[in-house]
Amino acid sequence: MRGKFLKVAVAATATAMLATACGGGGDDNDDSAGQSGGTLRVYNSEPAFLTPSGGDDEPSLYVIRSLYRGLVKYNAESSAVEMDLAESIESDDQKLWTIKLKSGYTFDNGEPVNADSFIRSWNFAAYSPNGQNNGYFMKRIAGIKDVQSTDPDGDGPQKAPEPAAKELSGLKKVDDTTFTVELEAPFSGFPTTVGYPGFFPMAEACVADILACSEKPIGNGPYKMDGSWQRNVAINLVRSDSWNGEPGKPDRIEYRIFADIDAGYAAFQAGELDVLYTVPPARYKEAKATYGDRMHEQPGDSFTYVGMPVYQDNFKDKRVRQALSLSIDRQSIIDAVFDGRFTPATGFVAPTFEGARNDVCKYCTKDVEKAKQLLAEAGGWPAGEKLILWANAGAGHDQWLQAVGDQIKEALGIDYELRVNLQFAEYLETADQKKFTGGFRLGWGPDYPFMETYLYPLYGTGAGSNNSGYSNPEFDAAMKEGDSADSIQAAIPSYQKAEDFVGEDLPVIPMWFNKVGALYSENVDQFVWNAVSDADYAAISLKQN
Amino acid sequence: MGRYVIRRLLQFIPTVLGTMFLLHYLTSLAIQFSGNPVRALFGDRTPSPALLEAITERLGYGDPCLDQKGNPCFGMFLDRLQGIFLNFDFGINLRQREVTDLVADAIPFTLKLLVIAIVFEAVVGIAAGVLAGLRGGSFADYTVKISTVFVISVPIFVLGLIVREFVGVEFGNVLRGQSWIPDVISTGVFSPGFKPDYPWASLIIPGMVLGATSLAVTARLTRTSIMENIRADYVRTAKAKGLTTKRVIGVHTLRNSLIPVITFLGVDIGAAMAGAVVTETIFNVPGIGRLVTMSARTGESSVVIGVVTMLVLVVLVANLLVDLLYAVLDPRIRYE
Numbered sequence: 001m002r003g004k005f006l007k008v009a010v011a012a013t014a015t016a017m018l019a020t021a022c023g024g025g026g027d028d029n030d031d032s033a034g035q036s037g038g039t040l041r042v043y044n045s046e047p048a049f050l051t052p053s054g055g056d057d058e059p060s061l062y063v064i065r066s067l068y069r070g071l072v073k074y075n076a077e078s079s080a081v082e083m084d085l086a087e088s089i090e091s092d093d094q095k096l097w098t099i100k101l102k103s104g105y106t107f108d109n110g111e112p113v114n115a116d117s118f119i120r121s122w123n124f125a126a127y128s129p130n131g132q133n134n135g136y137f138m139k140r141i142a143g144i145k146d147v148q149s150t151d152p153d154g155d156g157p158q159k160a161p162e163p164a165a166k167e168l169s170g171l172k173k174v175d176d177t178t179f180t181v182e183l184e185a186p187f188s189g190f191p192t193t194v195g196y197p198g199f200f201p202m203a204e205a206c207v208a209d210i211l212a213c214s215e216k217p218i219g220n221g222p223y224k225m226d227g228s229w230q231r232n233v234a235i236n237l238v239r240s241d242s243w244n245g246e247p248g249k250p251d252r253i254e255y256r257i258f259a260d261i262d263a264g265y266a267a268f269q270a271g272e273l274d275v276l277y278t279v280p281p282a283r284y285k286e287a288k289a290t291y292g293d294r295m296h297e298q299p300g301d302s303f304t305y306v307g308m309p310v311y312q313d314n315f316k317d318k319r320v321r322q323a324l325s326l327s328i329d330r331q332s333i334i335d336a337v338f339d340g341r342f343t344p345a346t347g348f349v350a351p352t353f354e355g356a357r358n359d360v361c362k363y364c365t366k367d368v369e370k371a372k373q374l375l376a377e378a379g380g381w382p383a384g385e386k387l388i389l390w391a392n393a394g395a396g397h398d399q400w401l402q403a404v405g406d407q408i409k410e411a412l413g414i415d416y417e418l419r420v421n422l423q424f425a426e427y428l429e430t431a432d433q434k435k436f437t438g439g440f441r442l443g444w445g446p447d448y449p450f451m452e453t454y455l456y457p458l459y460g461t462g463a464g465s466n467n468s469g470y471s472n473p474e475f476d477a478a479m480k481e482g483d484s485a486d487s488i489q490a491a492i493p494s495y496q497k498a499e500d501f502v503g504e505d506l507p508v509i510p511m512w513f514n515k516v517g518a519l520y521s522e523n524v525d526q527f528v529w530n531a532v533s534d535a536d537y538a539a540i541s542l543k544q545n
Numbered sequence: 546m547g548r549y550v551i552r553r554l555l556q557f558i559p560t561v562l563g564t565m566f567l568l569h570y571l572t573s574l575a576i577q578f579s580g581n582p583v584r585a586l587f588g589d590r591t592p593s594p595a596l597l598e599a600i601t602e603r604l605g606y607g608d609p610c611l612d613q614k615g616n617p618c619f620g621m622f623l624d625r626l627q628g629i630f631l632n633f634d635f636g637i638n639l640r641q642r643e644v645t646d647l648v649a650d651a652i653p654f655t656l657k658l659l660v661i662a663i664v665f666e667a668v669v670g671i672a673a674g675v676l677a678g679l680r681g682g683s684f685a686d687y688t689v690k691i692s693t694v695f696v697i698s699v700p701i702f703v704l705g706l707i708v709r710e711f712v713g714v715e716f717g718n719v720l721r722g723q724s725w726i727p728d729v730i731s732t733g734v735f736s737p738g739f740k741p742d743y744p745w746a747s748l749i750i751p752g753m754v755l756g757a758t759s760l761a762v763t764a765r766l767t768r769t770s771i772m773e774n775i776r777a778d779y780v781r782t783a784k785a786k787g788l789t790t791k792r793v794i795g796v797h798t799l800r801n802s803l804i805p806v807i808t809f810l811g812v813d814i815g816a817a818m819a820g821a822v823v824t825e826t827i828f829n830v831p832g833i834g835r836l837v838t839m840s841a842r843t844g845e846s847s848v849v850i851g852v853v854t855m856l857v858l859v860v861l862v863a864n865l866l867v868d869l870l871y872a873v874l875d876p877r878i879r880y881e
Contacts, residue, residue: 048639048640049640056587128593128595128596128598128599129599130599131596131599131600131602131603131641133586133587133600135592135593135596136587136590136592136593136596139593148593148595148596148599149595163595211641230741231647231650231831232650232651232831232835232836233741233831234741256741257831258738258829259826259829259831259835259838259839260826260829263709263737263738263826263827263828263829264829266709266710266713266714266737266738267736267737267738267829269714269718269737270713270714270717270718270721270732270736270737271718271721271732272732272736272737272740422579422580423579423580423585423844424580424585425579425580425581425582425583425584425585425844426578426579426580427580428580428584428585428587428588428589428591429580429581429584432584432591442589443589444589445589447590457590464590464591464592464593465589465590465591
C-alpha cells in the first residue's frame with residue numbers, strides 16, 4: 001500500500017543518514033532500540049507558539065519537545081525523572097535548589113546552553129507584561145508576585161502598572177553551568193516539574209524577538225526546523241548537528257497540520273501519516289477493528305470529575321456527596337457512551353503515577369443501599385429541589401452527564417436538571433467565581449509526574465483550580481508534609497494520606513481516567529509512547545527498506 | 546459609464562460600514578454573553594489575575610464595555626475602524642498573529658480552490674447546458690436534467706464527506722496499490738485532503754466538490770436560456786440570412802443566453818466563499834474558509850471581522866464586474 005513517494009523519501013534521507021552516522025558514534029546501539037533513519041510523518045493541529053514560554057497547548061508541546069530539551073526527561077515507561085541537560089538538581093531543605101548543568105550543549109544558532117539561558121527563559125515567562133502562557137508554571141519561584149502586577153481598578157482600560165521587578169528574585173547564577181532556584185515554599189517535587197517545556201531554555205536571540213522565534217524557533221534539542229513554520233500546513237524538522245545528546249531515531253519529522261481530527265483520520269487511512277496520536281471518538285471501534293495490532297492503547301492520565309459546590313448548603317454535608325457518588329455505575333456509562341474508552345476512577349491520582357492506589361475512594365462503586373442510608377443520615381435531599389448538573393456547551397458532555405443524572409434519580413429519587421448552555425470561557429469564569437449551583441463537569445491533566453499535581457491545585461485551600469471551595473486543614477497539613485519531604489519517594493506517604501482525606505470528603509466525584517489510543521502505520525518499526533510526554537516522536541523508529 | 550462606476554463605488558461605503566458594525570456588535574455580544582475567550586485558553590488551570598489581565602489587554606479584549614451585556618461598544622468600533630482604514634491594522638488573533646498575515650497565508654489556497662471550482666462549473670456546466678438545450682428531450686438532455694437534480698439535492702457537506710471517504714480514501718487506496726499509476730494521480734489528486742506536496746493536484750477534487758452545486762445550477766440555467774433563445778426572432782433572422790450553424794449558435798444564441806449565467810456565476814463567487822467554509826474544513830485546505838470557521842469557534846472577533854469584511858468587498862466587486870459585463874454581452878444595456 002505504500003506509495004512510491006515514500007520510498008524515494010526514505011532512500012534520500014537514508015543517504016543523508018550515512019553522512020551523519022559517522023559523526024554520531026554514540027552508545028545508542030541498544031539492540032532493542034530500533035534503527036534510525038527515515039521520515040516520520042505525524043498528525044498535528046496548528047500549534048499556538050513554538051517557544052517554551054508561550055506554548056502550553058498539546059500541538060505546540062508536541063513540536064517543542066522535539067526542538068528543545070530541558071533539565072530533565074521522563075522515563076517512557078516508569079515516568080521516573082532522568083537527568084537530561086542537568087548534571088544534578090539538589091537541595092538540602094527542598095526550598096533552595098542548586099542546579100548543575102552538563103556542558104557542551106548549544107542552541108541551533110551557536111549560543112551556549114548555560115545557566116543564563118535557563119534564567120532568561122524563566123524570567124521572560126514570569127514577567128506578566130510579556131503575556132506568556134507558561135508564566136503560570138513559574139508560580140513557585142520566589143519573587144513571582146513582584147514580576148506580575150494587576151490593573152488597580154480591576155477593570156481596564158487603565159493599564160496595569162509596571163511590575164515592581166523585572167526578574168525573579170529566586171533565580172541566581174553561580175557560574176556558567178550552575179544556578180540556584182529559591183522557591184516560595186519547600187517543594188520536594190521540584191525536579192519533576194522542570195521537564196515540562198515551560199522550563200526549557202531559550203536563546204538570547206529568541207527572547208529578543210519572541211514572535212520571530214516562534215516562527216523560526218532557535219532550539220537546543222535533537223531536531224531543528226527545516227525552513228520556517230508553514231502556517232496551517234506543515235512543520236518540518238531535521239536532525240540538528242548541534243545536539244550532543246542521544247540522537248533521535250528518524251532523520252526527519254514532518255508534522256502535517258489538520259483542522260479537525262476526522263480529516264486527519266482520513267489522511268491516516270490513505271497512508272499519508274505514520275502516527276495519529278488520537279482517534280476520532282466516533283471512529284474508535286472501527287479503528288480498533290481495522291488497525292488492531294497497530295493501535296497503541298494504554299492507561300492515560302487525564303482525569304474527569306463532577307465537582308461538588310461545597311460552598312452551597314445542599315452540598316455541605318459530605319454524606320450527601322458520598323451518596324451521590326455511590327449511586328453512579330461508572331463502567332456502565334463508559335461502555336454505553338464511550339465504547340469503553342476510559343478507565344473508571346477509584347482514586348484521585350492517575351493509575352500510571354507512582355504512589356497511586358486502587359481503592360482510595362470508598363464511595364466510587366455503585367451501592368444503592370449504602371447511598372440511601374447515607375443520604376437519610378444526612379437528613380435527605382431537600383424535597384422538591386432539583387439536582388443541577390453543569391457542563392460547558394457544545395463539547396459533547398450532555399450525554400454522559402444525563403446518564404449520571406438518570407442513575408442518581410433511579411437510586412435516590414432526586415430529580416435532576418442539566419445546565420449545558422454556557423460556552424467554555426464563561427463556564428470557566430463561573431467556576432473561578434464559584435457560582436455553580438450543582439455538580440459541575442471539569443477535568444484535570446497532570447503537569448509533571450508527581451502525585452502532588454493531582455492534589456494541591458484541586459483541593460488545597462484557596463488553590464487556583466480548587467473550584468469546589470473545599471478546605472480541610474488536615475489535608476493542607478499532609479500536603480505540606482509531603483512538599484517538604486526529603487525526596488520524591490519520601491513524599492509519597494504524606495500525599496497518600498492527603499488523598500485519603502479527599503477520598504473521604506469527596507469535594508469532587510471522580511469519574512474516570514482516559515485511555516490513550518494512538519494509531520501508527522506499517523512503516524513504523526517501534527512505537528514509543530512516553531507515560532508523561534505522550535507520543536515520543538524522536539524515539540519512534542521506522543522500518544528500513 | 547464612469548459616473549455609474551463611481552456611484553456604485555460610493556454605495557460600497559455604507560454597505561461595508563454596516564456589515565462591519567453588525568459583525569462588531571455580534572462578536573462583542575458573543576464575548577459579553579459567553580465570557581472572555583482568553584480565559585478559555587488556560588482551560589482547567591486557573592491563571593493568576595495578573596497574567597490573565599496582561600494577555601487579555603494585549604489581545605484587545607480588555608475594554609470594560611465587553612463586561613456590559615448589550616453594550617454596542619461604539620468606542621471599540623471607532624478604534625477598530627481607525628486601525629483598519631488609517632493604519633491598515635486589522636488587529637491580532639488569540640495567538641498574537643496579525644490578521645493581515647493570517648489572510649495573506651490563507652488566500653492563495655482559497656484562490657486556487659475557487660479557480661478550480663469556477664472553471665469546473667463554468668466549462669462543464671455551460672457545455673452540459675448547451676448540449677441539453679440544443680436537443681431538448683434527447684438522451685443528453687435527460688442525463689443532464691437527472692444528474693443535476695441529484696447534485697442540487699445533496700447538501701455540500703454530505704457530498705464532501707462522501708467524496709472524502711469513498712473517493713479519497715477507499716478508491717484512492719486502490720489506486721495507491723497499483724504501481725503503474727503515477728504518484729501525482731494516486732497520492733496527489735486522490736488524496737483525501739489537501740497535501741502540501743501536491744498543492745494543485747490535491748485541490749482538484751475539493752474544488753470540484755465546491756463547484757458541484759453551482760455546476761448543476763449553471764447547466765440548468767444555460768439549458769433553459771438556450772431553449773428560449775433558439776426560437777427568438779433574431780436567431781431565426783440569422784438562420785434565414787444563411788449564416789453557418791456555428792455562428793448562429795456561437796454568436797447569436799449562446800452569447801445572449803449567457804447573460805443570466807454570468808449573473809449567476811458572479812453572485813456565486815460569494816456563495817462559493819460560503820461553500821469554502823465547509824469544503825475547506827472537510828478537505829483540510831488551509832484557506833480563508835477554514836480560518837473563519839476556526840476563529841468563529843474560538844471567538845476571535847478581530848479575525849472574523851477582518852476576514853468577513855474582506856469577503857464582503859470581494860462580493861461587492863464581483864457584482865460590480867458582473868453588472869459591467871452585461872453591457873459587453875448585451876448591446877441593449879447601457880449605463881449612464
